[in-house]
Amino acid sequence: MAAAAELSLLEKxxxxxxxxxxxxxxxxxxxxxxxxxxxxxxxxxxxxxxxVKQANKEYLLGSTAEEKAIVQxxxxxxVTQVDGHSSKNDIHTLLKDLNxxxxxxxxxxxYNFTLADILLYYGLHRFxxxxxxxxxxxxxxxxxxxxxxxxxxxxxxxxxxxxxIKNRLYTNSH
Amino acid sequence: xxxGDLKSPAGLQVLNDYLADxxxxxxxxxxxxxxxxxxxxxxxxxxxxxHALRWYNHIKSYEKEKASLPGVKKALGKYGPADVEDTTxxxxxxxxxxxxxxxxxxxxxxxxxEAKRLREERLAQYESKKAKKPALVAKSxxxxxxxxxxxxxxxxxxxxxxRSIQADGLVWGSSKLVPVGYGIKKLQxxxxxxxxxxxxxxxxxxxTAFEDYVQSMDVxxxxxI
Numbered sequence: 048m049a050a051a052a053e054l055s056l057l058e059k060x061x062x063x064x065x066x067x068x069x070x071x072x073x074x075x076x077x078x079x080x081x082x083x084x085x086x087x088x089x090x091x092x093x094x095x096x097x098x099v100k101q102a103n104k105e106y107l108l109g110s111t112a113e114e115k116a117i118v119q120x121x122x123x124x125x126v127t128q129v130d131g132h133s134s135k136n137d138i139h140t141l142l143k144d145l146n147x148x149x150x151x152x153x154x155x156x157x158y159n160f161t162l163a164d165i166l167l168y169y170g171l172h173r174f175x176x177x178x179x180x181x182x183x184x185x186x187x188x189x190x191x192x193x194x195x196x197x198x199x200x201x202x203x204x205x206x207x208x209x210x211x212i213k214n215r216l217y218t219n220s221h
Numbered sequence: 222x223x224x225g226d227l228k229s230p231a232g233l234q235v236l237n238d239y240l241a242d243x244x245x246x247x248x249x250x251x252x253x254x255x256x257x258x259x260x261x262x263x264x265x266x267x268x269x270x271x272h273a274l275r276w277y278n279h280i281k282s283y284e285k286e287k288a289s290l291p292g293v294k295k296a297l298g299k300y301g302p303a304d305v306e307d308t309t310x311x312x313x314x315x316x317x318x319x320x321x322x323x324x325x326x327x328x329x330x331x332x333x334x335e336a337k338r339l340r341e342e343r344l345a346q347y348e349s350k351k352a353k354k355p356a357l358v359a360k361s362x363x364x365x366x367x368x369x370x371x372x373x374x375x376x377x378x379x380x381x382x383x384r385s386i387q388a389d390g391l392v393w394g395s396s397k398l399v400p401v402g403y404g405i406k407k408l409q410x411x412x413x414x415x416x417x418x419x420x421x422x423x424x425x426x427x428x429t430a431f432e433d434y435v436q437s438m439d440v441x442x443x444x445x446i
Contacts, residue, residue: 052432151275153244158282191242198249205429205437207422211242 050078050091053169057095060165060201061102069094091130091166092122099162107162117156121163129170138174142186149188153195160199168196175209184217223298227261236262237270239302244276246300252292254300255280261297359416364409364442367428367435372404379434380408386427390418409441 051069058067070079072089080094081087088094099107109115128141149155155163175183175193183190194211197203224239225232236258240246246254259280266273283290369379376398384393394411401407412424421440428438 049432150271151278153275153279158279187241191244194242195244195249205435207426207429 050076053166054078054080054091054094054098056169056204056206057098057165059204061098061104062201063098063102091126095122095162095166107160107165109156109161110159114156114159114161118161118163121155122166125163125166125170129167142174142182142189146186146188149192153192155192164192164196164199165202168193168202169206172206172209176207180212181217183211224258224261224301227258227297228263233262233266233270233273235302236276237266237273240272240276244279247292251280251283251290253290253294254292255283256287256290257294257297258300359445360413361416362411362413362442362444363421363424363440364411365424365428366399366439366441367408367410368401368437368439369405369407369434370436372406374434376406376408379431380410382431382434383408383410383428386424388419388423390415391424 049071051071054067054069058064067080070081071077072079077089078091078094079087079089080097082097088097096108099105109118154160155167171189171193175189178186190211193209197206197208224235227233227236245251246258255276259277262273262277265277268274365383367379367383369376380396392413394413396408396410398406399409414420414424421443425438429435
């Protein structure tokens with residue numbers, strides 16, 4: 048998904064009225080937002096954080112210092128690791144790591160829903176839709192987290208809903 | 222329903238398996254269902270039951286807001302997987318001792334040669350009659366609602382994009398613009414599909430891929446023809 052389209056999705060989920068115009072620059076199509084006053088903002092995480100503050104929902108950036116740091120880390124991870132690699136092997140390594148991380152967590156920061164969950168959901172969507180049933184069960188914690196986020200009100204919008212089968216088809220996977 | 226005795230390792234195992242692919246006991250938000258089950262668990266689950274421990278720690282973080290969580294609190298036996306017997310009422314476990322008598326079994330009589338030949342002949346007749354029947358092509362008529370981003374979206378362009386989707390077994394029909402509100406109109410378009418070749422999932426993926434024009438798509442009507 049193009050970064051501009053994703054930021055439009057984010058605007059909508061934050062409750063902001065649609066009015067921003069995005070452009071892209073450079074070979075990797077880095078998103079740029081021209082604000083009304085002041086310099087333009089460059090980069091997905093920068094613009095996303097700006098939109099969150101604009102919507103007065105700063106709790107999405109973390110409530111404690113540790114949570115803020117973890118959110119920042121996952122936003123960085125989203126841009127460098129998820130967007131930076133697209134091969135099949137890289138994706139499976141990524142899902143494997145994420146599966147381990149989410150074993151004892153409901154959300155990425157632990158107990159609270161944050162911007163990190165939103166942007167990682169958007170970033171991973173195109174990969175999760177192509178997973179087989181066996182792969183979804185192999186990465187069970189990622190599937191649980193993804194299914195949870197996609198049911199969060201206002202987040203999914205026009206992205207296709209990924210089906211997670213309730214019954215376990217492949218035993219001895221964990 | 223129920224988890225069994227949640228103070229025993231067996232009950233915690235049931236809870237762990239139940240929560241492997243869920244964040245909460247019911248739905249997608251913490252509720253009184255989680256409070257009820259949380260209170261039945263006397264101590265944190267052991268580390269090897271990682272899903273139950275994840276859930277326990279998460280609900281524990283809602284300690285201060287327990288009373289205000291949504292939902293209606295029910296008896297403990299009302300929650301959990303359907304195939305687990307509810308033992309919260311009584312601790313006794315009756316062991317059913319039934320002799321297994323097969324009332325419908327029959328002696329394995331030897332078929333006569335004549336009966337066997339006749340049966341196989343009739344099977345062959347049925348098979349050949351079945352093969353002659355032409356296979357019917359299953360088709361459906363689908364009415365789709367395609368919604369634009371706002372009232373400034375070029376609806377003619379949007380329709381052009383939708384009709385540009387071509388596939389074997391897909392035929393586009395008539396369309397019209399239906400007002401939704403605030404000056405926004407949605408495209409209502411008919412199509413006929415062969416069920417084996419085209420599905421609504423595929424259509425939804427391809428239509429919503431036009432991100433500049435399409436905000437979302439719904440199936441308004443689906444009829445077999």
